[in-house]
Amino acid sequence: MFTGIIEHLASVKNLSLKAGGGELFLDFSGFYDDLTLGESIAINGVCLTVKEISGKIVSFDVSSETLKKTTLGKLCYAESVNIERALRVGDRMGGHFVTGHVDGTGTIKGKKQSADQCTMSFSVEKKFTDIMIEKGSVAIDGISLTIVNLVDGAFSVALIPYTLSSTTLGFKKAGDPVNIEIDMMGKWIKRLLTNVQEKKGGITQEQLMEQGFL
Known part of the structure; x- marks a missing residue:
């Protein structure tokens, strides 16, 4: 989970595309000296997992589904990308809840x-x-x-x-x-309304309260 408050800009070092996905290499120079393998980082809003750390270069696996639904497959060498680390319990909530699952x-x-x-x-x-x-x-x-x-x-x-x-x-x-x-x-809300319409019933205040909207 993220907040949509960008922390840094990283630079693309390489994007290696292959059948079934790809691997993205970013230059994290000047920030984040405490990254750990397996942690989640949002790259231009896409939640990716740290695969390898080699000095200032950090790599991520990118699935074919991610390449299809996002702009990551079009990244070029030296292009800047927005970076945000995952939200920690107790952090200030400056933006809104962002999942990193691009629509x-x-x-x-x-x-x-x-x-x-x-x-x-x-x-x-x-x-x-x-x-x-x-x-x-x-x-x-x-x-x-x-x-x-x-x-x-x-x-x-x-x-x-x-x-x-x-x-x-x-x-x-x-x-x-x-x-x-x-x-x-x-x-x-769209999913809830769709389910109600499919059942040919009206939506009630109790249903909204049950789902946490009121």
Whole structure:
């Protein structure tokens, strides 16, 4: 589990693709001198497991499913990626609960800079926007952000200068792909409503309370 608060940017040293998956090598120079084998780290929002540590180079296995559903398979040498270590009990919760299980990818539609912030818009599948809400949370390349505007198949977020300077969104441009993880609350509510509709019954306050939504 993660919070969507990016801690560092790492640099891609190599991505070795093969049948059934691949192996990603990242340069962790300058941070994390206490990494352990087997721990979970979010790479551009994708939860991966530390496989090997060789000095400042850390490697991760990447499954074929991950390569298919995320942007990791398109990473290039020296490209920067967002890094966040797993949440520990007692840590401050600065963003929202992010699982590291990416739902799919979206594309940057536009990037509009103003004096104090940048508004970035994204195109995604309609099934994603169907379970988003304005002012709700979304993880983009692992970054916890708040949805500003929302229409079918598109949404926008506002980025403060700190986010632009501390994450990969600062140098990404229109047309670039990004990883999208929908807030788990929206997914659970959609599942609950779907189950109720399939049973041809109405949803009650008791059912919402039972599932923890009230």
